[in-house]
Amino acid sequence: VPIRFKKAINYAVGYDLKGEFSFNIDSVKVVGSLEEVDKIDSVITEALVLNDIKSDIKHIVRLDISDYDHIDVFPKSLEVTGNVTRFTEGIIEVPIVITNQPENITINYFPKAVTLSYYVDLENYDAIKTLDFKVECDYAELEENQTFLIPKVVKKPNFIKHVNIKQKQIDFIEL
DSSP states (O other): OBEEOOEEEEEOTTEEEEEEEEESOSBOEEESOHHHHTTOSOEEBOOEEEEEEOSOEEEEEEBOOTTOSSOEEESSEEEEEEEEEEEEEEEEEEEEEEESOOTTOOEEEEOSEEEEEEEEEHHHHTTOOGGGOEEEEEGGGOOTTOOEEOEEEEEOOTTOEEEEESOOOEEEEEO
16 A cells, blocks of 8 residues: 655755655555455554754654554565755736636736746746746636636746735726
8 A cells, every 4th residue: 555654844945855855665564354444545654753954854654554563564664765955036027818718808907027036946036037947827716896817826936935915906997
């Protein structure tokens, strides 16, 4: 059965996990009566609790098998690794794209671009470009008498964390 990783990790200010956690195994063998084994769809690890982390993570984590009386699990632990690096906040202006606008309707909207803040590792900070992001407002999501559109980030680099749009709504008028 697959393993589910339970964690409570607090990173030091300016640090975060780059990418995803890696595990030396992704599943375990469960041995016991068919009736008991059929009830198990995954096995959860004991919580990995770490505070003020500013270096790479490499820990052995035991599986939480306390709820299983007549079941045996192999192996009983796994190795968790993660690359921790320095992160910083960036800010970028991204133009807005209006989608699903009917052809018979012309609108004027403001602002034409939004400010995004994002959290990125220092290694990739200088590589970020406006074209890496796409912000859309979906005209089809308008409710009756609504005079603003809601911007959404629909494209971002996968190594970016915590994207935030500063402007929560885009005002428009039909011409």
